[in-house]
Amino acid sequence: MVKRNKRFHAEVATSSLSDIMFFLLLFFLIISTLANPNVIKMTLPKSKTNEKTNKQLITLSITEDKRYYLDKDEVSFDQIEPNLLSKMGGSKDQTVVIRIPYNLQVQDLVDVLQIGVKNKLKFVIATNNSK
Structure with missing residues (x-):
């Protein structure tokens, strides 16, 4: 009797999984770098230096x-102060970007x-960084 050396080996094809992972990584990188949705388009003044903050703005x-x-x-201009104070709540640690x-x-x-001076708030002026 001749023994056959062909045993069934289970295999998982992973070549398509790496493609899917690449596309997911690319998708999330693009989505995470999108601009802030709370921004209204306008031309800002230019500055030589730029300071970035990670605080809530x-x-x-x-x-x-x-x-x-x-x-x-x-x-309206008259409603800026009360709306700003209500958005900040009791916390005056938040920064207001103008x-x-x-x-x-x-x-x-x-x-x-x-x-901001009247209410002792932290105000920062947004600029375009020109290098």
Whole structure:
């Protein structure tokens, strides 16, 4: 009697799994680098240096036609302070990022900054980093 040396060996094809993992990795990398959804498009002033922060931010955007947005919600100038304080709650550790177009008057910026000085809030002006 001749013994056959052919035994059944279970195999798992993993070549397609590496392709799937590559596409998933690529997908999540692209999704994670998308811009902040709370941003209103505008041209910002330029600066030579740039400081980044990892803290929770509240965005205050001012458009060229002097419309005010707190995150993505449009508010009137008179309503900035109460809405800002209610968004911050009791925590004054949050930072407010002011996004103002470069061609708006300085007085418009000062008017907004006075709200922060009055309430002892941390305000930061957003700029484009030009290298």
